[in-house]
Amino acid sequence: MLHMIDGVLCGGEKRGKIGVGIIVCEGKISAVYTKNKIKAAPIKFNLQNLSEDVRGIIVNSGNANAFTGEEGVRRAKIMAEFLASKLNCEVSKVAVASTGVIGKQLEIEEIIKIGENVFGKLGNDEKSSLSFAKAIMTTDRFPKMAYWEGEVKIAGVAKGAGMISPNMATMLAFIVSDADLQPRSSKRILRRVVDRTFNQAVVDGDTSTNDTVFLITTGERKISERSFEKGLESVCEELAKQIVKDGEGAKKLLLIKVTGARNNKEGFKAAKVVASSLLVKTAFFGEDPNFGRIVAALGYSGVDVDEKISITFRSKLGEVKVVESGEVVLDELLARKVLSAEEVEVLIDLHKGNGKGHAFGCDLGYEYVRINSEYTT
The missing domain is CATH 3.60.70.12 (L-amino peptidase D-ALA esterase/amidase)
Known part of the structure; x- marks a missing residue:
């Protein structure tokens, strides 16, 4: 261009x-x-x-x-x-x-x-x-x-x-x-x-x-x-x-959006940690609505967070609330359908303040290992 x-x-x-x-x-x-x-x-x-x-x-x-x-x-x-x-x-x-x-x-x-x-x-x-x-x-x-x-x-x-x-x-x-x-x-x-x-x-x-x-x-x-x-x-x-989106072997673009953080700095940090988690990435590769991996990543992110969080998955195939203020409300069949899209938004509300942030990530699968194991050969 x-x-x-x-x-x-x-x-x-x-x-x-x-x-x-x-x-x-x-x-x-x-x-x-x-x-x-x-x-x-x-x-x-x-x-x-x-x-x-x-x-x-x-x-x-x-x-x-x-x-x-x-x-x-x-x-x-x-x-x-x-x-x-x-x-x-x-x-x-x-x-x-x-x-x-x-x-x-x-x-x-x-x-x-x-x-x-x-x-x-x-x-x-x-x-x-x-x-x-x-x-x-x-x-x-x-x-x-x-x-x-x-x-x-x-x-x-x-x-x-x-x-x-x-x-x-x-x-x-x-x-x-x-x-x-x-x-x-x-x-x-x-x-x-x-x-x-x-x-x-x-x-x-x-x-x-x-x-x-x-x-x-x-x-x-x-x-x-x-x-x-x-x-x-x-x-x-x-x-x-x-x-x-072009991540080596990637199938999905993940948009992690955090709201309700104590401040914007913590919002961006929380989003970045979730997007970086290998366990989160592999879950999305398998289209597995394993929200526990997101919860765990938030817990070690270093931001102010407790169990009163909310998590929603959204794509062109629909929207499904997974956790509502700490209560699990997962509809697994609908969640799997939502996660089968090529682009998925993960909406996280920490309920701690007015801060927000975002990160861009992707899933991680077998092809990533193949590409990088053969990179110089």
Whole structure:
């Protein structure tokens, strides 16, 4: 969807497991990176070199360039130097990202070879956006794109399917807008939105070394910070849901919605813990209305909770109240029908206050084990 933003060129190509994607546009860049203490070489390079002014981004898939030492940082720099030479700009105006297997050095010559081909085919159309999205995929089953238009346009592309946990993980997101915002404002807004969207997405509880969300604003249109934050959240939430829906081997998208928490912080925390529970995930994989696993997760979540909670399951196939203020009211046959849908909402009321929060999760089944047991082979 990046073609919807004027002046943005993009494209990508995949050869076997190696993919290269390129975005070219002039603007101001903000970024949020992984909270993992082992940070991949591209993140180290960006933190040391990337300026506020940006001309382009180059990203490779098939190799995370993580746990690769100084040589990994050197190869990340070569990627940046390649695109900078094509754009005739300083290396500090090029951002780098990688995704894939940890602990192996980049096949830098092959990446540059593919990059040369990609650069010669950059475009501002749907085909170019889709080629970029496909080039950065690893175990993803489908490309992920989102778009919002109000006073400004905001377009995003992301990748991610496994190793997804709160605080982001093995996900990359690239968002471009024609908004005119002060860099300090866009950075502040991006962090807030990431906390409510990508940081509330859970597939398996593992936090990667490579998480990155880039936001580029090109400065064509004025917009209030409040309106921009609303649009950005719409794009990031849609991308986060797509990432979770594409969880390795996942069959169901789970939307955990908590109300009645003591405050919003506890609401988000409770939702995140429920979405992270492996026992909750496997129950939904089996379409088993085992609400006890949700109750147990809430009990160890660290938020203020007692037995006077309410739980409801809802999907396009119906709605069923499971627990009402601590009393079990489960209709198992109806619950199983509701849980057989591809998207299920879990509505939890803690009856402790006015706080609320949400998280995006998925079920966990046999295919997840198969994919990850064979990842490097």
